[in-house]
Amino acid sequence: MGDLLGVAVLGAGHMGADHIRRLDHGVSGARVVSVADPDTDRAKEATAGIDGVQVHCEPQAALDAPGVEAVLVASPGAAHEEALLAAFARGLPVLCEKPLVPDAAGALRVVEAEARLGRRLAQVGFMRRYDAEYVRLKSLLDSGRLGRALMLHCTHRNVSSPSHFTSDMLINSSVSHEIDAARWLLDQELTAVSVLRPRPSGNAPEDLLDPQFVVFETSGGALVDVEVFVNCGFGYQVRCEAVCEDGSARIGDGHSMLVTRAGAACEEVAQDYLVRFADAYDREVQSWVDATRQGRVSGPSVWDGYAASAVAEAGVRALHQGVRQTVDLAPRPGLYEDDGNRPR
Numbered sequence: 641m642g643d644l645l646g647v648a649v650l651g652a653g654h655m656g657a658d659h660i661r662r663l664d665h666g667v668s669g670a671r672v673v674s675v676a677d678p679d680t681d682r683a684k685e686a687t688a689g690i691d692g693v694q695v696h697c698e699p700q701a702a703l704d705a706p707g708v709e710a711v712l713v714a715s716p717g718a719a720h721e722e723a724l725l726a727a728f729a730r731g732l733p734v735l736c737e738k739p740l741v742p743d744a745a746g747a748l749r750v751v752e753a754e755a756r757l758g759r760r761l762a763q764v765g766f767m768r769r770y771d772a773e774y775v776r777l778k779s780l781l782d783s784g785r786l787g788r789a790l791m792l793h794c795t796h797r798n799v800s801s802p803s804h805f806t807s808d809m810l811i812n813s814s815v816s817h818e819i820d821a822a823r824w825l826l827d828q829e830l831t832a833v834s835v836l837r838p839r840p841s842g843n844a845p846e847d848l849l850d851p852q853f854v855v856f857e858t859s860g861g862a863l864v865d866v867e868v869f870v871n872c873g874f875g876y877q878v879r880c881e882a883v884c885e886d887g888s889a890r891i892g893d894g895h896s897m898l899v900t901r902a903g904a905a906c907e908e909v910a911q912d913y914l915v916r917f918a919d920a921y922d923r924e925v926q927s928w929v930d931a932t933r934q935g936r937v938s939g940p941s942v943w944d945g946y947a948a949s950a951v952a953e954a955g956v957r958a959l960h961q962g963v964r965q966t967v968d969l970a971p972r973p974g975l976y977e978d979d980g981n982r983p984r
């Protein structure tokens with residue numbers, strides 16, 4: 641390995657371009673050596689000014705470029721399985737944006753492929769585990785000072801949804817973050833899910849079931865509710881309140897500035913995830929680069945990615961069938977035994 645970890649980035653859209661900038665000059669220890677995007681103009685724009693970077697249309701060509709030692713996958717979820725398997729075939733460590741693979745069967749194939757390798761190679765981009773507020777909440781819950789957690793109340797609001805967004809994606813793209821955060825915060829599995837559908841907002845695109853209200857049951861008897869509203873219009877808001885036997889703790893209100901002028905106090909609200917979670921993405925990518933250079937893999941595992949997809953798939957069934965759905969997880973391979981999130 642050279643002085644800097646050589647990274648291939650697959651996908652140069654919103655997230656890919658942000659990660660390319662971050663790898664180039666936001667974190668230390670890495671350099672972008674190749675980028676693949678079928679929209680090569682987009683890839684060229686995202687890599688402008690980066691010395692020696694190769695731009696390809698085909699992901700495989702970017703993986704085979706000289707100097708590639710690791711891969712960051714930021715293509716759409718439907719392309720992740722192929723990208724992960726191609727990286728595994730080359731023995732390349734991966735940071736894969738969420739969702740690991742949107743459908744549970746595809747995600748399980750990735751788990752099985754990594755288990756066959758007999759070593760972990762991939763980390764999933766559930767960046768909330770690196771957000772300072774989430775980390776504080778996790779450490780408070782783990783300390784036991786609030787007693788056992790009984791409920792999590794979560795809010796997940798986006799200003800607007802991209803044109804390709806579907807009603808299923810409110811669960812398997814947006815709520816996938818709350819699924820992972822709840823499994824991690826509570827150290828429990830999510831075992832069942834129900835989805836309620838309020839009347840859709842008139843500001844949402846026609847036919848999009850937005851907002852939705854999702855309720856998860858956990859292996860430890862807790863409840864997790866999520867209001868997901870991806871066309872709320874006013875801001876990017878992610879909140880979580882843990883209600884425990886001996887107290888409660890809430891995060892997600894502190895990411896703003898209070899401006900007072902002309903007789904009014906006005907609190908600014910972040911407009912998107914790139915602002916709200918900027919620090920978390922930085923810490924996530926720095927931690928991935930550091931671990932990879934040391935030959936380690938840390939962070940949310942492929943098993944965590946599979947579990948999130950299996951829970952989300954049950955959620956999508958609940959959305960359409962209108963009744964509570966249970967979550968069936970495949971047996972966990974031994975490779976992931978030390979991952980935490982053991983049902984208890």
Ligand SMILES: NC(=O)c1ccc[n+]([C@@H]2O[C@H](COP(=O)([O-])OP(=O)(O)OC[C@H]3O[C@@H](n4cnc5c(N)ncnc54)[C@H](O)[C@@H]3O)[C@@H](O)[C@H]2O)c1
Pocket residue numbers: 650651652653654655656676677678679682699714715716717719737738739765766767813913
């Ligand atoms: N962690 C987060 O908070 C967060 C935020 C946004 C998006 N994401 C995830 O990042 C991924 C990308 O989302 P986005 O918002 O950047 O999407 P986007 O549509 O802005 O960009 C995706 C890019 O990938 C390219 N692409 C399509 N197929 C490809 C392939 N097979 N190989 C390489 N590139 C391909 C497209 O041309 C496009 O430029 C998704 O998995 C999404 O869920 C995560």
Ligand SMILES: O[C@H]1[C@H](O)[C@@H](O)[C@H](O)[C@@H](O)[C@H]1O
Pocket residue numbers: 798813814817870913
């Ligand atoms: O892909 C994005 C991303 O994961 C954001 O963090 C989330 O807030 C959006 O709802 C989702 O569409």
